[in-house]
Ligand SMILES: [Ca+2]
């Protein structure tokens with residue numbers, strides 16, 4: 001007489017223990033997160049005086065602990081502060097893989113490791129570098145983003161007589177500048193005016209741009225490399241509600257492109 005096969009009898013406690021272990025095995029994710037190439041972004045492409053640089057990295061595999069906010073770091077340099085400042089970015093929540101941080105831009109202080117990025121009002125280039133330890137293929141990858149610092153940038157209407165001085169040169173134009181009717185804009189010898197893409201100088205009043213042979217006035221594109229049409233030029237509005245405009249150019253260099 002053969003014996004029937006039967007499962008071993010288990011106590012209720014043993015059954016519960018097995019069920020819990022089975023659930024845990026199903027719920028625990030693969031301990032090795034898939035590698036992903038991170039992305040780096042800045043809150044602006046052009047920064048002005050007194051502003052702060054906000055930085056964001058999205059990199060899922062840097063979410064090492066899904067129950068706590070992780071952090072990572074990026075390095076930030078400018079043309080005048082070439083020794084990088086390190087900025088710590090903190091995860092926005094315990095398991096987002098999105099990391100944010102910021103650093104103040106400083107035109108006044110001396111260059112040094114002070115937690116601020118020194119920049120010059122004359123125009124500077126900001127570079128942010130994120131070294132991703134593991135890209136999509138698990139290899140290290142360096143990701144870089146740049147932005148412009150334009151200091152006390154010029155843009156909008158000029159409604160009182162104004163002089164652009166050599167001491168404050170270069171002037172960086174980010175938006176169209178209008179010399180209003182009846183208003184005089186004087187530009188000193190040696191001044192350089194740099195126009196960002198799509199901006200121009202529109203004269204409804206009077207422009208006196210009088211340089212000298214040794215100190216010409218230069219109007220040029222802001223970009224190091226640009227094509228014709230990059231900036232909108234200097235436009236003389238012959239007849240306006242406030243009367244004719246007047247322009248004097250002496251020893252001026254006008255660069256269409258670079
Ligand atoms: Ca986390």
Ligand SMILES: [Ca+2]
Nearest residue numbers: 112114116118
């Ligand atoms: Ca610094």
Ligand SMILES: [Ca+2]
Nearest residue numbers: 036038059134
């Ligand atoms: Ca990564």
